[in-house]
Amino acid sequence: MTQIAVLAGDGIGQEITTQAARVLQAVAPDLTLVEAPVGGAAYDLHGHPLPQETLDLAQQSAAILFGAVGDWKYDNLPRELRPEQAILGLRKAMGLFANFRPAILYPQLAQASSLKPEIVSGLDILIIRELTGDIYFGQPRGVRVVEEGPFAGDKQGFDTMLYAETEIRRIAKVAFEAAQKRNKKLCSVDKANVLETSQLWRDIMIEVAKDYPDVELSHMYVDNAAMQLVRAPKAFDVIVTGNIFGDILSDEAAMLTGSIGMLPSASLNASNQGLYEPSHGSAPDIAGQNKANPLATILSAAMLLRYSLGREAQALQVEQAVATVLEQGLRTADIYSEGTQLVGTSEMGDAVLNAL
Amino acid sequence: MTQIAVLAGDGIGQEITTQAARVLQAVAPDLTLVEAPVGGAAYDLHGHPLPQETLDLAQQSAAILFGAVGDWKYDNLPRELRPEQAILGLRKAMGLFANFRPAILYPQLAQASSLKPEIVSGLDILIIRELTGDIYFGQPRGVRVVEEGPFAGDKQGFDTMLYAETEIRRIAKVAFEAAQKRNKKLCSVDKANVLETSQLWRDIMIEVAKDYPDVELSHMYVDNAAMQLVRAPKAFDVIVTGNIFGDILSDEAAMLTGSIGMLPSASLNASNQGLYEPSHGSAPDIAGQNKANPLATILSAAMLLRYSLGREAQALQVEQAVATVLEQGLRTADIYSEGTQLVGTSEMGDAVLNAL
Ligand SMILES: CC(C)[C@H](C(=O)O)[C@@H](O)C(=O)O
Numbered sequence: 001m002t003q004i005a006v007l008a009g010d011g012i013g014q015e016i017t018t019q020a021a022r023v024l025q026a027v028a029p030d031l032t033l034v035e036a037p038v039g040g041a042a043y044d045l046h047g048h049p050l051p052q053e054t055l056d057l058a059q060q061s062a063a064i065l066f067g068a069v070g071d072w073k074y075d076n077l078p079r080e081l082r083p084e085q086a087i088l089g090l091r092k093a094m095g096l097f098a099n100f101r102p103a104i105l106y107p108q109l110a111q112a113s114s115l116k117p118e119i120v121s122g123l124d125i126l127i128i129r130e131l132t133g134d135i136y137f138g139q140p141r142g143v144r145v146v147e148e149g150p151f152a153g154d155k156q157g158f159d160t161m162l163y164a165e166t167e168i169r170r171i172a173k174v175a176f177e178a179a180q181k182r183n184k185k186l187c188s189v190d191k192a193n194v195l196e197t198s199q200l201w202r203d204i205m206i207e208v209a210k211d212y213p214d215v216e217l218s219h220m221y222v223d224n225a226a227m228q229l230v231r232a233p234k235a236f237d238v239i240v241t242g243n244i245f246g247d248i249l250s251d252e253a254a255m256l257t258g259s260i261g262m263l264p265s266a267s268l269n270a271s272n273q274g275l276y277e278p279s280h281g282s283a284p285d286i287a288g289q290n291k292a293n294p295l296a297t298i299l300s301a302a303m304l305l306r307y308s309l310g311r312e313a314q315a316l317q318v319e320q321a322v323a324t325v326l327e328q329g330l331r332t333a334d335i336y337s338e339g340t341q342l343v344g345t346s347e348m349g350d351a352v353l354n355a356l
Numbered sequence: 357m358t359q360i361a362v363l364a365g366d367g368i369g370q371e372i373t374t375q376a377a378r379v380l381q382a383v384a385p386d387l388t389l390v391e392a393p394v395g396g397a398a399y400d401l402h403g404h405p406l407p408q409e410t411l412d413l414a415q416q417s418a419a420i421l422f423g424a425v426g427d428w429k430y431d432n433l434p435r436e437l438r439p440e441q442a443i444l445g446l447r448k449a450m451g452l453f454a455n456f457r458p459a460i461l462y463p464q465l466a467q468a469s470s471l472k473p474e475i476v477s478g479l480d481i482l483i484i485r486e487l488t489g490d491i492y493f494g495q496p497r498g499v500r501v502v503e504e505g506p507f508a509g510d511k512q513g514f515d516t517m518l519y520a521e522t523e524i525r526r527i528a529k530v531a532f533e534a535a536q537k538r539n540k541k542l543c544s545v546d547k548a549n550v551l552e553t554s555q556l557w558r559d560i561m562i563e564v565a566k567d568y569p570d571v572e573l574s575h576m577y578v579d580n581a582a583m584q585l586v587r588a589p590k591a592f593d594v595i596v597t598g599n600i601f602g603d604i605l606s607d608e609a610a611m612l613t614g615s616i617g618m619l620p621s622a623s624l625n626a627s628n629q630g631l632y633e634p635s636h637g638s639a640p641d642i643a644g645q646n647k648a649n650p651l652a653t654i655l656s657a658a659m660l661l662r663y664s665l666g667r668e669a670q671a672l673q674v675e676q677a678v679a680t681v682l683e684q685g686l687r688t689a690d691i692y693s694e695g696t697q698l699v700g701t702s703e704m705g706d707a708v709l710n711a712l
């Protein structure tokens with residue numbers, strides 16, 4: 001029995017995972033899907049965004065289909081109880097160090113981008129973000145009182161960025177292997193002109209590159225990468241970077257497409273256990289209105305089939321069905337344009353099921 | 357006698373500061389301009405990118421007109437001798453904590469942007485970046501060997517992000533005051549859902565906001581800001597953020613205009629001493645070919661007149677002259693389009709002088 005944990009979360013999370021779960025069951029009826037609360041929804045029920053039972057279920061499953069977490073109403077909770085802590089906790093506890101975030105512009109949605117068509121048409125880049133290290137988890141961190149110097153007596157906030165060789169090497173390998181399967185161009189993004197962590201990052205990237213002579217490795221400073229993504233995004237193939245730079249750049253890259261409601265993501269650990277979630281957020285403003293686009297979550301389910309279960313054929317079947325509904329002109333509100341047909345979340349799910 | 361230090365630097369630095377210095381002398385003949393080497397050029401002459409004499413000159417001047425630093429040929433120097441260290445050293449030694457980076461799209465150059473005209477036409481946003489704190493200068497930093505845990509024995513790179521209350525408060529004041537002079541909308545960008553430093557940053561922003569009831573303060577996570585800049589940049593007025601996030605977002609914002617060769621910047625300390633430089637780099641590939649666009653540096657000279665010398669009328673004169681040459685259809689190669697007249701660096705300088 002292959003078990004999949006379904007963690008819907010907050011906002012539109014329930015609606016979009018419902019549709020993705022239907023699709024998953026249709027192509028892979030042998031899977032056992034088990035739901036559990038996460039995020040604000042879990043806090044409401046159990047007083048914690050990542051209850052132990054939810055974490056246990058996730059760890060015992062082959063993969064996690066994740067919706068989204070977060071809602072304004074939890075903004076005043078102490079940080080450790082806020083919905084986002086669930087996703088950080090899952091990443092860390094399960095060692096989900098390799099985050100795959102494709103930024104793909106579907107030809108049918110080219111006009112949704114805020115960029116000129118010639119700049120983005122055919123865009124297909126993959127950002128690989130390290131997800132369990134860096135300043136996200138580095139110790140020490142906190143708020144203290146400055147003891148000496150010009151700011152003595154002040155409160156001071158501090159965080160630690162850090163990466164060990166092993167952490168850099170394992171994400172490097174994942175990135176080189178991904179580049180080998182694509183156009184064999186890997187751009188490593190860092191801030192080695194300023195940060196010691198980045199200098200080590202760059203040194204290890206260069207070292208690992210020796211094992212992948214067919215992949216062309218380049219380096220770019222993060223500020224320049226933020227520019228080049230706007231100027232000429234198609235010049236990239238695969239980008240590999242650390243947790244915080246990856247957070248920023250993967251969102252920037254996703255938005256280049258103008259259709260973030262279409263973009264899936266995968267976060268994998270060393271044994272290919274993975275968490276699969278849409279790149280967009282929980283959109284509490286449209287929750288429960290049957291307006292959300294379920295396609296990013298459905299495409300995340302396709303990634304789940306491919307990466308955690310090794311079921312390439314089923315993954316392609318789902319992706320093909322999504323392409324078909326786009327061809328048919330069906331659009332949720334976020335990707336609607338004149339001449340296409342506006343549908344709701346569940347109708348979009350129905351259409352994908354029909355197309356399968 | 358009002359003294360201005362002219363630090364040309366590397367690559368196109370010499371050509372562009374030459375033109376800006378001519379413009380400065382024309383509108384303000386009373387200024388004494390004194391040149392000194394900086395960056396790779398200084399390393400070649402004196403073995404250090406920021407020689408003591410250059411730093412002394414800078415500190416004794418009312419303001420610094422800066423070109424650009426950096427060239428591939430210095431890439432293999434140890435980090436502390438690389439050209440970029442000059443700019444970091446000047447910022448730190450002179451306490452230039454407030455970096456102003458406007459992202460303005462000149463109506464005549466609207467087609468240069470990679471974004472659709474309706475998204476960027478009329479763009480006029482101001483990014484205020486804290487420039488002497490954060491992970492750029494935080495201690496401890498370095499490379500060490502991990503002592504325990506899963507990575508024991510590994511080399512580990514580490515850096516420290518930190519901000520003291522006083523540092524946050526002074527940049528907050530600068531930002532609120534700038535917003536008061538514009539559309540009274542200030543967006544503070546942080547990563548308070550993950551970083552302790554950001555949480556303190558946000559708390560202090562909220563505290564300082566009480567003194568500026570006419571300014572509307574909002575908060576945005578840095579990943580979302582990177583997206584919103586692509587999606588709807590005109591929704592911003594003034595953005596204030598820390599050193600590393602500001603490095604990334606100000607470059608992204610600059611590139612939205614497609615004409616980074618037009619964008620000046622100012623870096624000020626508490627006594628309005630300032631360093632003024634174009635937002636673009638040293639472009640060693642076109643150095644010495646009379647191809648570089650001197651307008652960003654000329655507009656930086658205008659900011660110098662305004663912020664460090666309080667000479668608003670002269671600043672406006674320079675800005676007006678730049679508008680005139682654009683109106684006349686003169687363009688350097690970076691902003692050239694069909695139907696306009698291609699000119700070189702020195703011809704562009706001549707034209708601005710004529711327009712004065
Ligand atoms: C919710 C937040 C903690 C998270 C992150 O910063 O990693 C999110 O932005 C993401 O990219 O998945």
Ligand SMILES: CC(C)[C@H](C(=O)O)[C@@H](O)C(=O)O
Pocket residue numbers: 193194223440443444603
């Ligand atoms: C050259 C580099 C150290 C510098 C920075 O990171 O601050 C540059 O990118 C800038 O923005 O002025």
